[in-house]
Every structure is written in C-alpha cells, then in structure tokens.
Amino acid sequence: MRDSISKxxxxxxxxxxxxxxxxxxxxxxxxxxLYAKTLRAxxxxxxxxxxxxxELPEGYFVVDKRDVPGENRVxxxxxxxxxxxxxxxxxxxxxxxxxxxxxxxxxxxxLEDIKVEYERLQPILCIDNITAPPIxxxxxxxxxxxxxxGDLQKARAGAAYVYEGIYETGYxxxxxxxxxxxxxxxxxxxxxxxxxxxxxxxxxxxxVSCLGSAPEDVRIVQAATGGAFGGKEDYPSxxxxxxxxxxIKAGKPVCLLLDRNEDLEATTKRHPAKITLKSYIDESCRIxxxxxxxxxxxxxxAGISGVVLQRAMFAAAGVYNIENLSxxxxxxxxxxxxSGAFRGFGSPQAFFAIEMHMEHAAKAIGIDxxxxxxxxxxxxxxxxxxxxxxxxxxLLPEMVDRVLEMSGFTEKRKSFKTERAxxxxxxxxxxxxxxxxxFTGNGEQDHIKAKVRLTKDIHDRVEILIANVExxxxxxxxxxxxxxxxxxxxxxxxxxxxxxTDRVPDSGPTVASRxxxxxxxxxxxxxxxxxxxxxxxxxxxVEEQYKYPQGFEWDNDSFSGDAYxxxxxxxxxxxxxxxxITYESTIKGVWTVFDIGNPIDDRLVRGQIDGxxxxxxxxxxxxxxxxxxxxxxxxxxxxxxxxxxxxxxxxKSELMxxxxxxxxxGAKGLGELTLVGAPxxxxxxxxxxxxxxxDTLPVRPEHLMEVAADGNGY
Amino acid sequence: xxxxxxxxxxxxxxDIKPGELLYDVLKSIGISSVKKACETSSCGVCTVLLDGxxxxxxxxxxxxxxxxxxxxxxxxxxxxxILGSLMNSEGAIQCGxxxxxxxxxxxxxxxxxxxxxxxxxxxxxVSNLCRCSGYEGQLRAVKLYMEVPQ
Ligand code: FES
Ligand code: FES
Numbered sequence: 122m123r124d125s126i127s128k129x130x131x132x133x134x135x136x137x138x139x140x141x142x143x144x145x146x147x148x149x150x151x152x153x154x155l156y157a158k159t160l161r162a163x164x165x166x167x168x169x170x171x172x173x174x175x176e177l178p179e180g181y182f183v184v185d186k187r188d189v190p191g192e193n194r195v196x197x198x199x200x201x202x203x204x205x206x207x208x209x210x211x212x213x214x215x216x217x218x219x220x221x222x223x224x225x226x227x228x229x230x231x232l233e234d235i236k237v238e239y240e241r242l243q244p245i246l247c248i249d250n251i252t253a254p255p256i257x258x259x260x261x262x263x264x265x266x267x268x269x270x271g272d273l274q275k276a277r278a279g280a281a282y283v284y285e286g287i288y289e290t291g292y293x294x295x296x297x298x299x300x301x302x303x304x305x306x307x308x309x310x311x312x313x314x315x316x317x318x319x320x321x322x323x324x325x326x327x328x329v330s331c332l333g334s335a336p337e338d339v340r341i342v343q344a345a346t347g348g349a350f351g352g353k354e355d356y357p358s359x360x361x362x363x364x365x366x367x368x369i370k371a372g373k374p375v376c377l378l379l380d381r382n383e384d385l386e387a388t389t390k391r392h393p394a395k396i397t398l399k400s401y402i403d404e405s406c407r408i409x410x411x412x413x414x415x416x417x418x419x420x421x422x423a424g425i426s427g428v429v430l431q432r433a434m435f436a437a438a439g440v441y442n443i444e445n446l447s448x449x450x451x452x453x454x455x456x457x458x459x460s461g462a463f464r465g466f467g468s469p470q471a472f473f474a475i476e477m478h479m480e481h482a483a484k485a486i487g488i489d490x491x492x493x494x495x496x497x498x499x500x501x502x503x504x505x506x507x508x509x510x511x512x513x514x515x516l517l518p519e520m521v522d523r524v525l526e527m528s529g530f531t532e533k534r535k536s537f538k539t540e541r542a543x544x545x546x547x548x549x550x551x552x553x554x555x556x557x558x559x560f561t562g563n564g565e566q567d568h569i570k571a572k573v574r575l576t577k578d579i580h581d582r583v584e585i586l587i588a589n590v591e592x593x594x595x596x597x598x599x600x601x602x603x604x605x606x607x608x609x610x611x612x613x614x615x616x617x618x619x620x621x622t623d624r625v626p627d628s629g630p631t632v633a634s635r636x637x638x639x640x641x642x643x644x645x646x647x648x649x650x651x652x653x654x655x656x657x658x659x660x661x662x663v664e665e666q667y668k669y670p671q672g673f674e675w676d677n678d679s680f681s682g683d684a685y686x687x688x689x690x691x692x693x694x695x696x697x698x699x700x701x702i703t704y705e706s707t708i709k710g711v712w713t714v715f716d717i718g719n720p721i722d723d724r725l726v727r728g729q730i731d732g733x734x735x736x737x738x739x740x741x742x743x744x745x746x747x748x749x750x751x752x753x754x755x756x757x758x759x760x761x762x763x764x765x766x767x768x769x770x771x772x773k774s775e776l777m778x779x780x781x782x783x784x785x786x787g788a789k790g791l792g793e794l795t796l797v798g799a800p801x802x803x804x805x806x807x808x809x810x811x812x813x814x815x816d817t818l819p820v821r822p823e824h825l826m827e828v829a830a831d832g833n834g835y
Numbered sequence: 836x837x838x839x840x841x842x843x844x845x846x847x848x849x850d851i852k853p854g855e856l857l858y859d860v861l862k863s864i865g866i867s868s869v870k871k872a873c874e875t876s877s878c879g880v881c882t883v884l885l886d887g888x889x890x891x892x893x894x895x896x897x898x899x900x901x902x903x904x905x906x907x908x909x910x911x912x913x914x915x916x917i918l919g920s921l922m923n924s925e926g927a928i929q930c931g932x933x934x935x936x937x938x939x940x941x942x943x944x945x946x947x948x949x950x951x952x953x954x955x956x957x958x959x960x961v962s963n964l965c966r967c968s969g970y971e972g973q974l975r976a977v978k979l980y981m982e983v984p985q
Contacts, residue, residue: 131923138931139919141868141908145932148867226852298872298880298932298966347870347932348966381873593930593967724926731969732929758873766957766970 126606126786129724132598133617134591143345146302146317151374154304157184157219157367158228159377160235161387162210165246165456165751166253167239169208172217175234181222184367191333195359195422196326199263202422202459204331204362209242211256211421212458213751214387216359221367221375244456244751248395248416256421256454263419264427264452268434268680270508271445273401276410280401284482288398288474290818292746293391293739294755295463296763299347301356301388302378305364311338312365317346318357320630321588325622327358328365339365343619346592350736351462353592354632355424356388381758389461390746392417392429392452394470398437398478401445406488408497410445413437415471419452420459426452429460431561433467435684438506439475440517440553442499446506457748462632464736464796465556472554473818476801481814494553495521509674509683514779517553520692520714524551527773528694528712537809546699547709550805552798553692557685558781558790559635563677565686566669569629573643575604575651576662583608583651584616585644587628589636591619594792595725596636602721603641603785607648608655626664634790637721638687641785643667670783687781689789690716693734693798697806704822704829706742706807711772711799718781718789726791730774733795739764741800741818838901842866843910851897857883858892860900861907868908868935872964879963882936883907888947889940908935914942918980925976929967937963941977951981 137143174183186193186205194200206217220228243253255261303316318324321341328339360377367375394417401410415433419426434450483493501514525531530549537547559565574586585604591597601615628640647665654661675682696710711734720726743762747754755761780787800818808815813828839848851860858881861869869892872880876891883892884906908915918938922928944959956977
C-alpha cells in the first residue's frame with residue numbers, strides 16, 4: 122500500500138479546470154448581484170476629520186462603520202483591525218467604506234468624487250528607532266517573545282571565535298493569479314459567503330462576530346480558488362465581513378472582487394525581517410551558542426504576526442545542533458499594510474539568516490563552509506531549538522551527498538574559480554533547511570482540535586466532510602486517495618466537494634503544511650472506522666477528532682518542548698551566472714532533494730516542489746516590493762515582477778523518505794518547505810560568483826554593482 | 836453601439852458601451868472560461884484568440900472585435916483535449932486560473948510555429964504567468980504537444 126499510494130492518479134479537479142468550467146468568484150453571477158468597490162485611506166497615519174460623499178443615484182449605497190451590526194473588528198488572535206476605519210487610518214489602502222451598486226463605472230465615478238479630509242499624524246515607517254507614538258501597546262509590538270535554551274554564558278566563556286551578522290529580507294507578495302474576492306448573499310435572515318479562501322471557519326467566525334448573529338445564520342462556501350499561498354488565510358475574513366454588511370444593507374447579493382492593484386496595495390504580504398545573529402564557536406569549530414534577535418515588520422494590525430514570529434524564532438538555529446540559545450523576537454507595528462502568511466511563514470527569513478551566517482562565519486574563520494555546516498548538523502535524538510527531542514531519523518547527510526552528486530557541486534566550485542579568474546562570473550550554492558509541519562506549539566491540540574466526518578450513503582458512496590480547501594495543491598485528490606486506499610474502494614466512489622460550513626465540521630484552516638499530515642491522518646483513521654462498520658446498502662457516518670500523540674509535550678509559556686510533531690527536510694543547490702557588466706543573473710541549474718515522508722502522490726508532490734522553488738527564486742532574485750513613506754512603489758503587475766517561463770531552467774528533484782509514524786501512510790508536510798531553501802542557495806551562488814558576502818534578500822543587481830565597485834569583496 | 840463578431844463558430848450581435856473591453860463583453864454573453872488577473876496585459880490569464888492569434892481580452896476594446904472571429908477554450912475542444920491530457924499527465928494543472936489562457940496560447944503557438952526549440956517556446960509563453968506550477972510541468976506538456984502530428 123505504501124508504494125501504491127504514491128503512484129500518481131488523474132487530478133479530480135483537472136477536467137473542470139481544463140475546460141474552463143471551474144467557477145471562480147469572477148465567474149459567478151447571482152441574480153440581481155451588485156458590485157462593491159473600496160474607498161481606501163490615502164494617508165499612512167491620520168485622523169479622519171470628515172468624509173463627504175457625492176449624492177448617490179438610486180440603488181447605490183455607501184457601506185461603512187455605521188453599517189456593522191456587531192463588532193467592527195476582524196476576529197483574530199488580537200482583535201484590533203476594523204472592517205471599516207473608525208477615527209483613524211493606519212495604512213495607505215486601509216478600507217474606509219464600500220460603494221455598492223449595479224454599474225462598475227458609476228461606482229468608480231462616485232469613488233473619485235468622495236472627499237476625505239485627514240489630519241496627518243506622525244507615521245511609523247520602519248522597525249528601528251521608533252520615535253512616533255506607538256500604534257499598538259506600549260512598545261509598539263504585537264508580540265515580544267524570548268526563548269532560552271541551555272546557558273549562553275557557558276557558550277560565551279568557551280568561545281574561541283565569535284561571529285556576528287545582520288540579515289535583512291524584504292516583502293514578498295503572494296501574487297496568486299486570482300485576486301481576492303467574495304460574494305455575500307442575504308436571504309431569509311441568513312448570510313451566505315462564497316469566497317476565494319483558505320480557511321472557511323476563520324471567515325465564519327469573523328462574519329458571525331461582525332454581524333453579531335447566531336452561528337447558524339452564517340454560512341461560508343468555498344468557490345474555486347485560483348491560488349492562495351497564505352495570502353487567503355486571514356484577509357478574506359475582512360472582505361467577507363464587509364461584503365456581508367453590504368448585502369444586508371442593499372438587500373441584494375454583493376460581489377467584492379479586488380482588482381490586481383488593490384490586491385497588491387492592501388492585502389497581506391510576507392513580513393520583512395531584520396535578524397541579528399551572533400554565534401559562539403569553539404576551537405574545534407563546534408557552535409557552542411547562538412544569540413538571535415528577530416524583528417518582523419508586522420504592519421498596522423496584529424493579524425497573525427505573533428505566530429509567524431514563533432515559527433521564525435523556532436527556526437533561528439537552522440538545521441544545527443546548538444545547545445545554548447537565547448532568541449528574542451518582536452513583531453513591530455508600523456503604518457503599512459498588514460503583513461501576513463505566505464508559504465514558509467517566518468521560516469524563509471530565519472533560514473536565510475542562519476544559512477548565510479554559517480557560511481560567513483566559516484569564511485571568517487577560514488574553514489570550508491560546507492564542512493562547518495555538516496559538522497554541526499542536528500541528528501536523531503538531539504534537542505530542537507525549543508528543547509524538544511528530534512525523534513525521527515534525519516537524513517540530511519545522505520541528502521547533501523545526493524545533491525552534491527546531482528549538481529556536480531564540488532567540481533563546479535573548483536572549475537568556477539578558474540573561470541572567474543578569466544572574468545566569467547559563475548557560482549553555485551547549497552542550502553539545508555526543515556519545516557515543522559502542522560501548527561506551531563499548541564495550535565493543533567489546544568486551538569484547532571480538528572474534526573473530520575465521513576458519511577456513507579445507501580449507494581455505498583463515501584463523502585469526505587472537511588473544511589480544507591483545494592487551492593491548487595491537490596487536496597481534493599490526495600484526500601480521496603487516502604480514504605479510498607484505507608477502505609480499499611475505487612477512487613470514484615469517494616466524494617469531496619468544496620467545503621460549505623453548513624455541511625462540514627471544523628477540521629481547521631488550510632495552512633501550515635498541516636492538511637495532509639494532520640487532516641489526512643484523521644481522514645485515514647475515520648476511513649478505517651467506517652470500513653469496520655461497513656454494511657453494504659446502509660447509510661452511516663463516522664467522526665474523528667485530533668488527539669495529540671502520546672509522548673509529545675509542549676509548554677506554551679516557556680516555549681519549551683515539541684514545537685512540532687514532525688519535520689520535513691530539504692537540501693537545495695542553485696547555480697547562477699552573472700553578467701559582468703549588469704550583474705543580472707541567469708539561473709543555470711536547480712537541484713533538490715526533499716524528505717517529506719512517504720509522498721501521497723508523486724506528481725502532485727512534484728508540482729508543489731516546482732512551484733515552491735520558483736516562488737523562492739523569485740523572492741531571492743526579482744520580487745522587489747519597497748515601501749516608501751508608507752506607500753508601496755510596486756502597485757501594479759507591471760511593477761511587481763514574478764518569474765516567467767524564461768527565468769527558470771529545468772529543476773531536478775529527488776525524494777528521500779523517513780516516514781512519520783502519525784502521518785497518513787507515513788506522509789509529512791510539504792507545501793511550505795519547498796520555498797524555504799531555494800532563495801538561500803541562490804544567494805549563496807551569487808555570493809560564490811562574486812566572492813562577496815550577501816546578507817540581504819532580494820539580491821539586487823544594482824546592489825551587487827555597488828558592492829563590486831566598492832571592492833568590498835570577501 | 837452594436838457590434839457583431841463570431842464567437843467559437845457562431846455569429847453574435849451585441850450592444851456594447853463605447854470603451855467596453857472584450858473581457859467584459861465575453862463575460863456578459865456567458866463565456867465563463869475567460870479569467871482576469873492583472874487588467875494590464877501583463878499576465879496572459881485573459882487570453883483569447885482573435886482570428887487565431889492570442890490577445891489580452893482585458894485590454895482589448897470590444898469594438899475592435901467587430902467583424903472578427905473570437906475563440907475561447909470552448910471553441911478548440913479537439914486541440915484542448917489533446918493538450919489537456921498532456922497537461923494532466925505532466926502535472927501542469929494546479930489552481931487552474933491560468934489554464935484556459937495558457938492553453939489558448941499554446942494552441943495558437945502550435946498552429947503558428949514549426950518545430951520551435953525550447954527558447955522559442957519560452958519566448959512565445961513569456962507573457963503567460965503561472966504562480967503555482969513553476970512552469971516545469973507546463974513546459975514538459977508543451978514540448979510533447981508540439982510533437983503531436985497535426
Ligand atoms: S488579465 Fe489580461 S493580461 Fe492579465
Ligand atoms: S495553475 Fe495556478 S496560476 Fe497557473
């Protein structure tokens with residue numbers, strides 16, 4: 122069974138996507154549907170003095186804070202973000218009101234004619250040296266954590282070398298091809314939301330609290346979703362609340378679909394980070410201790426920054442076994458769009474910092490960076506950053522060997538050196554990383570407590586009822602495979618429709634690389650139960666709820682224990698060549714080995730790897746998003762550049778497998794891991810090509826030119 | 836104003852507003868397969884064929900389609916079936932949002948180019964963005980499709 126589950130099958134959603142029949146929000150037309158467009162703040166921080174609306178034609182509405190029947194706060198970990206701005210605005214693009222009506226042109230004209238008067242306040246636009254009054258709390262942080270392991274004093278005392286560096290990473294926009302959108306409908310006292318979403322129950326909770334209504338009066342249905350990558354984790358809750366208020370006011374369905382420019386300006390992005398690392402290294406080049414300080418630019422509202430920060434902190438030591446740690450983390454409030462989830466969720470930033478740091482430390486000491494890294498690797502039985510035991514075998518040494526072999530790394534490092542002497546700027550870099558799968562810390566066991574249900578009808582068809590969504594990753598196929606294999610049924614006797622909160626239990630959000638490993642296992646267990654009580658021709662139903670596996674421990678106050686139950690691992694190599702005049706890079710090769718446990722479908726896995734790698738290479742090389750004075754410079758898809766088919770060579774990938782005992786068929790998480798390592802390998806390749814040190818992402822040619830001109834090479 | 840054009844082989848007469856874009860007109864006559872992602876001719880998601888050539892319907896004045904033949908994915912079913920099954924087997928489909936526009940571009944390329952090499956293929960596809968697939972599966976499928984006898 123283990124091997125046959127990996128054999129690819131036809132995606133169940135392929136036919137509709139190929140024929141164009143798949144129905145996304147922009148394709149849905151409800152009867153009498155109106156359109157809404159958002160009036161957005163034009164100042165990063167200001168008091169709203171007055172808003173003057175033009176006279177509205179019949180059938181057109183303004184919807185704002187006065188139309189929120191319940192709480193005008195999006196329900197989150199910290200409820201600080203209003204659906205519609207109240208007395209102040211805190212970022213450019215913050216929603217103030219909706220204009221709703223039938224004709225989009227009329228709506229646009231009305232929007233142009235609105236006059237908003239602001240009184241400017243001093244904005245907070247960077248994360249260092251804040252002088253303006255805080256946006257949140259006393260120290261302007263949504264989260265401020267520290268984590269200690271061992272005794273850093275000991276490391277300090279025993280150090281023969283001390284190495285310190287500062288690493289910075291920029292924004293990254295998810296750039297799912299389908300912009301965010303929802304449709305709200307109000308019928309007989311009940312609100313239905315159709316949306317391009319990752320987390321139906323997050324949306325439901327937010328709308329219930331926005332409307333102050335009974336939970337049974339709010340229903341969320343996922344529409345076909347054109348990519349998400351974390352971007353549709355929390356932001357749709359805001360849109361859904363707004364559209365619900367509008368639908369109630371107008372008495373007609375309302376479609377709130379962002380255009381690309383709004384989506385770029387106003388929705389969540391990957392947190393920019395500034396990470397300071399200081400390592401204490403002994404005579405024999407063992408790392409005795411590490412001090413880390415992580416600052417994330419969280420934007421104007423808390424969102425999920427605290428959780429992103431935890432993941433970044435727990436990844437701060439990378440794949441290295443470091444006994445003494447002191448890690449400080451802050452998510453700092455600034456007057457910019459809210460930073461949020463994006464594939465990797467804090468770990469791309471943290472792994473970039475530690476991998477570059479290790480490389481630079483080795484160079485400073487005068488030893489081979491790869492040897493330095495390998496001699497400090499974690500292995501089975503070692504303790505994680507949070508002092509949890511790494512229970513499963515860690516295949517990193519074998520994975521590194523294989524990537525070295527596939528990429529010809531060692532020979533290339535040699536031959537490129539010779540070629541560089543005659544002016545060819547070629548380089549190759551290698552990264553090692555992990556991803557803790559499932560929610561961080563106590564998320565799964567204390568907060569989500571995922572529940573799944575399987576029903577069987579009298580025709581012996583089985584339906585999977587879970588809240589997890591198909592957003593391109595293939596969950597509709599993998600879940601069916603898991604259930605079918607467990608019950609030994611043909612795949613087409615399994616049904617799995619897009620979730621509708623009136624029908625599915627809360628199996629949690631579609632995030633954190635948790636769907637296969639956590640929800641998939643529950644589906645598997647439920648399938649076995651259903652099989653046991655199987656009676657042909659009789660209807661039945663089973664449920665399963667998440668149980669924290671025995672032997673694992675987590676203390677959320679001290680951040681100690683098993684931050685994750687399972688880890689996936691990766692090793693990536695990237696080869697580049699730079700133009701000696703412009704310093705623009707061409708990616709010549711990408712090689713990857715991942716351990717994601719037992720793959721549920723080889724072809725879907727391959728798709729996740731390719732997609733994640735390319736997003737990672739975009740993050741490292743071309744996806745520039747700058748915020749100047751509170752305004753993003755890249756506000757259209759012609760300014761924000763993502764990779765095209767031209768930019769990417771063939772990606773060579775292999776898998777190694779250390780199965781996870783509590784995953785379905787031994788599977789572990791996959792989606793996010795694939796983005797983490799490529800940016801680092803790319804940066805290291807450029808670093809190698811130019812014999813410099815790189816400590817900033819994205820790596821920009823203009824910056825390289827400056828460094829090279831300064832003769833600042835390593 | 837009133838325009839007439841052929842859409843997937845049938846004649847169509849529609850009243851449009853001056854300045855109305857082809858994407859919106861196609862949506863209004865019930866062609867749901869066409870998607871929109873950037874509205875600035877930079878992603879290829881809204882691609883349709885105008886007399887067999889790919890154009891960005893998000894930025895194309897509907898009035899200019901008067902007297903022309905528009906083809907969407909519904910209108911190329913035979914070619915779409917062959918290409919679609921290759922995309923399927925090569926893992927070129929994820930969220931599906933780019934899929935119809937991408938397929939139309941590929942179908943037009945096959946009609947237009949004889950034995951293109953990899954660089955020529957990538958050149959042709961450079962304006963069709965896909966954020967999910969990393970292009971790998973798409974390119975494998977396209978190469979196979981280009982070899983299918985006409
Ligand atoms: S939506 Fe037309 S090219 Fe992007
Ligand atoms: S499959 Fe999602 S954008 Fe191409």
